[in-house]
Amino acid sequence: MTGAAQIAEFALRTLRDGVPDDVLAAAHLHFLDGIGVGIASATVAGNARWAAAAADGCASLLTGGTAEPGAAAMINGALIHALEYDDTHFGSVVHGSAVAAPLALAATQLARGSGGDLILAYIVAWEVAIRIGLAAPGGFQARGFQATSVGGAIGAAAAASPVLGLDHGQTVSAIGIAGGQASGTLAFLADGAGSKALNPGWAARTGIDAARLARAGMTGPASILESTFGVMNAFADGHGSLIQQLDTLGEDWLLPQAAFKLYPCCHYIHPYLEAIDQVMAEGLLPQDVLSLMAFVPPPQAPLICEPWSRRQAPLSGYDGKWGLAYCMALMLIDGRVDVASFESAPRDEVIRFARRMKWEPMQGHAFPARFEARINIETGQGEVVAKIAQVHGAPGRPIADADIHTKFLMNAGRMKDKTEAKALQTYILRLNTAPDLEEIAALLRV
Template sequence: MVSITKLFGSYGANCKLNSFNDEMKFFAKMSILDWCGVAYAGKKEPVSKIVSEMVIEESGVNKATVISNGHKVSSRGAALANGATGHALDYDDTHFLFVGHPTSSALPTALALGEELDTSIEDIILAYMAGVEVSTRIGHILGYSHYNAGFHQTATSGSFGSTIVASKLLGLNEDQTINALGLVSTRASGIKSQFGTMGKPFHAGMAASNGIEAAKLSKLGFVSREDGIECEQGFFQTHGWNKEIPSRAVENLGTEFLFPEIKYKFHACCHGLHSFLEALDDLKKVNNFNPESIEEVKIETNPSWLKVCNIQTPKTGLESKFSYKLTAAMSIYGTDTSKLESYNDDICFEDKMVKMRDKVKVVPNEKLTDMQSVISIHDGSQEIKNTHDLSNKIEKNILETKIVGKSVSLLSQSKSEQISKMLDEPEINKVSSLVNCLAS
């Protein structure tokens, strides 16, 4: 077997800014801007407040900022709190090869350590790109066998990516970086049974914190296995891996990049629901539905999503983000599924929503990929049908316009422009300026 730990450790230690192409840099900027908006909007969420309070109570050093309240704590504590904040709304980017949310663990690590070390934004962009490329490739190796076994790649694969980020910023050499990856292989955890609770966003914070812990320990001389990911009884073998290594996951490392296949959320709910919501949006543009006359709504989806976002009778706003049936009802009745406030406890019990929810049938279809869906609406006189595939590429100018628009709605016009300018001139702006913008 290829030594995965050494392969990615060597890459993380030795890659340079000029080794990343323009496409990778474009998507890095888009993902950072996207996360900043989502994290800023998530600062008031209960999980953000609770985790932030905990790390403040534990803090003995003041090196990195908790963006939810502006307090300074350890970089590991800030990464934990800010990671949970950035994933609190489940509105952050997703990668279908990674099978999770790569930015939500890698970027909080970069921000926390970058602030502690007083680096430029350019430095954290390099570390971030190296980290998310590694986590995407490891996530691809783990694949759906790992995910379907109950593990959440945002926490597991994300821990490896955040370790690369931290190792890069701390200036670890190749051996130290490999050692840090071996160490974090015994730390990475996160299970899908937490979906629909505060446990899911906490996963992102766990991964961000794990990376800093592993890298700092390695720098201090802590010794771990240099094959901890792939060895017998190592991470792969004990975490639902199917014993296959896709060629794309290990080939052309440093010259071709998988991360730019990243997908962004324009509905404020689980990404597994987005394909059918896009298909439904297209149907609504050309059909004047009378919701009261609809007899049945059928959603066909890849079976893997049925254990992720198929809550039958959600009772909270958080659970509603993981329900095919309720989000379909919301969309049919004209509720804006891109708005955060649409997902609330009250909507779960609204009479018309409940009645429409119960008309929705979710059907597994193994012929569909995890990015495809089919929706059919029957109103007694006719049946109309539509499909959507999230893998279809969006032109860069259109994508940028959509992400900037989302950022403005979450951050405000002035903050969005301020952050965009920093990202356009990363070599002259400090990480502390970006963090302070998010904390204010």
């Protein structure tokens, strides 16, 4: 079978037969986290206005309104990704919920399906996107593409198809159509443009539109993944271990390995913020810091270190989310890095502090299997060294369920009162038992 045929078989089987209990439990937590992040994003100045680009329809928007399903998936995906607060699978570097959550919600509302349909579609989109990323680790980024958006489009089409009633052949076509429309470059890095947030949203929309087109009779290439001009060759310069990755679909479940974020900035920066937090807990004060050297795995450097002058003095609050020096300075000065940290223009005092910092390549790193950090801080009393072997939230260093619940309530609480936020949390955590989506539509409505 072609890769698309294997993925289609997996998607149809999963929607029919379900998944192991531990995968289902992880999916509920990750879906909860993604929806909470999207709601918080909708309260940030400017983000809510994106909904004006969408025609009205039956699907819920995290801004509180409704839109045509494809447009809702696109806007909600952009909202979830815009804060850089959404979950990540490390090995594939895929931000799965920013594609899977809006795709599953919109497709299931379009189909008038159940909560069980929604959560299973969400799992399918995640699992497929991870496998595409793992088939060429670092390969998409090396050619200037975001693995989330390329692999996400394939996963979105696979997930939407069985929800919308497509058979195996139609699902293969939907995957082929989506692969032909996959996109999502890293060009935003040049000036910190906000359109990076749209990459997973566009992937989610691509999945819905591809499934609808396939249902209407359009065909797509069955060899979209592995052919000469297919996704893997076009976006990642080869299909690497694609066959091996797809052979274990539905046997080895990878969604539970995805990491939650505790800070709303690039995930590569998180272990450095942990290191700062660690030395501050041991008594280091901002005024003690004369200089700081960060050791960074070279594959991460283009995103969080280059050009260093801009990673010290970002062009905007949003641009600051990729500034390693700026974020470390925020943590040292404020003792926190949260949504509010990036809502205003970069602060002069933070920039001045960031300009005391330098970086060097980390030798012997284990990226992308580990997101690690090392910092050396010069103080008047000598050198302070801090190391983080693996970021909090990764496999082996899990975040407690209660902390994910707290994060959701804080995020949802930016738009909703405590009773509304708690009701939405309770509903999502039992989503697989919901006979329809009327309740979530009502809870998301403003």
